[in-house]
Amino acid sequence: MRYTANARMYSVNSEAAAAWKELFSWLARDSGVDLDIIDHAFPLALADLWLRQDLGCAFICGFPFMLATRRLKPVVAPIPSKCSIPGRPFYATRLLVRSASEFHAIEDTFGGRLGYTVQDSHSGYNALRHHLLPYYRRRRTKLYRESVGPLTTPRRVIDAIIAGDIDIGPLDSYALDLMIRHEPEIGSQVRIVATTEPAPIPFLAAAPGCPDDIVEELQATLTTFGKSPESALLRDQLCLDGFAPVEIGDYELMLRWDTEARSAGYAHPI
Structure with a gap:
């Protein structure tokens, strides 16, 4: 077969x-x-x-x-x-903004537009939400004015960030490594402002x-x-x-x- x-x-x-x-x-x-x-x-x-x-x-x-x-x-x-954990099958989520933006910390993006992939994605949704949860608990109100998605794929998240359609978006760290390995110009177009806790890949x-x-x-x-x-x-x-x-x-x-x-x-x- x-x-x-x-x-x-x-x-x-x-x-x-x-x-x-x-x-x-x-x-x-x-x-x-x-x-x-x-x-x-x-x-x-x-x-x-x-x-x-x-x-x-x-x-x-x-x-x-x-x-x-x-x-x-x-x-x-x-x-x-x-x-994220050397020698083990783990990864994390990189939270990215446009390099040309004025955002330097995740708190700077609050009130803007947040992208996500799909609701059953860990890197593009579950890990993102977990990272934002402490901020939500402190503020007890929504952190962003708009949630943009489902963007579905890492490529569409990157494209949305670079185009300015979203202010911040989540990227599977391994997917980002592959992108930059073969398209090094991407590394100059986006910037990491936060990284989630590691998780199994x-x-x-x-x-x-x-x-x-x-x-x-x-x-x-x-x-x-x-x-x-x-x-x-x-x-x-x-x-x-x-x-x-x-x-x-x-x-x-x-x-x-x-x-x-x-x-x-x-x-x-x-």
């Missing part, structure tokens, strides 16, 4: 997308698993990708994974080269019905990626040190942050 592979969440530009396709080709060759590398770009819904019965290897954010009643099978989690997963032996072959092969000399260039292109096992217990943090915000009456970040 052929299984589908997709890295839509971290195919942040054409260069990154090509590198992920190269990785999946390597994975198919070395694991012996027949992978069909598919495109599933915006505006197609990520949820539709996760529902595929032939899914073998695709990224899913930990927040919708933890909320799901029928969960995908975890394969491995990436370890970014600029990891989105991971590669397979369909619930994917046979265990297929998942194990994919896991065994991907865990060699970080040490393979022939993969050094690809690791650089993907800003990766390698892959690690998925520790489901780490992702409970996302549910705790969600419950905490809702209990405080701060269901929507604004």
Whole structure:
């Protein structure tokens, strides 16, 4: 049987997308698993990708994974080269403004326009809300005059910031690393004013019905990626040190942050 592979969440530009396709080709060759590398770009819904019965290897954010009643099978989690916790599959959310703006701290953006990705995103919604919660508790009123979204993808958040359509927006730190690696000019157009607490990163997963032996072959092969000399260039292109096992217990943090915000009456970040 052929299984589908997709890295839509971290195919942040054409260069990154090509590198992920190269990785999946390597994975198919070395694991012996027949992978069909598919495109599933915006505006197609990520949820539709996760529902595929032939899914073998695709990224899913930990927040919708933890909320799901029928969960995908975890394969491995990436370890970014600029990891929030060195050597572990963690990331954070960078809160960005335009470089030309007068905002230098997150408090400077209050009263402006806040962007977000989608409500079941950790980096683009749940972590953003958790970071803003202490300010909301102190003020007991909304922090921004407008909440702009769903912007859905990191690319659309960056574009909205640069265009001035929003004053501040959340970016998955690993997605931002990939963007700047292949589009260094972005680094001069935006500025980080805050960073959230680290959290476990989105991971590669397979369909619930994917046979265990297929998942194990994919896991065994991907865990060699970080040490393979022939993969050094690809690791650089993907800003990766390698892959690690998925520790489901780490992702409970996302549910705790969600419950905490809702209990405080701060269901929507604004």
